Amino acid sequence: MSFKDGDFIKVEYSAWRAADNSLVFTTDQKKAEDSGIYNKDVRYGPQLIVLGKRSVIKGLEEVLKGMSLSESKKVEIEPKDAFGERNPDLVRVIPIADFRRRDINPYPGMQLDIDGATAVVKSIN
Numbered sequence: 001m002s003f004k005d006g007d008f009i010k011v012e013y014s015a016w017r018a019a020d021n022s023l024v025f026t027t028d029q030k031k032a033e034d035s036g037i038y039n040k041d042v043r044y045g046p047q048l049i050v051l052g053k054r055s056v057i058k059g060l061e062e063v064l065k066g067m068s069l070s071e072s073k074k075v076e077i078e079p080k081d082a083f084g085e086r087n088p089d090l091v092r093v094i095p096i097a098d099f100r101r102r103d104i105n106p107y108p109g110m111q112l113d114i115d116g117a118t119a120v121v122k123s124i125n
Contacts, residue, residue: 002066011049013047024037026044058081062081
């Protein structure tokens with residue numbers, strides 16, 4: 001039995017960046033803590049997904065539709081089916097003072113909204 005649009009499913013997953021094999025997200029709190037990406041504002045555990053409602057990236061949704069209950073799978077999703085190709089024009093260096101003015105203490109992996117777009121802190125120098 002495979003899943004179809006409109007099905008409600010709960011999934012547990014971990015996502016790694018192919019370029020450097022670094023963990024970027026997981027639903028497993030212990031794995032997040034061990035990898036240094038734990039975020040107190042994230043709700044860890046199985047994630048509810050409604051297929052066909054674009055609640056996850058296109059590539060993951062397509063993989064999930066082809067899976068069956070309790071199946072585990074390792075997949076690599078192409079950028080075009082995830083977040084798109086890397087665009088160097090979207091990479092910005094922001095002075096730490098700008099974060100402090102907003103009362104934000106940044107750390108690598110932190111996700112935040114900057115000028116209406118989701119941003120990820122890559123490093124702090």
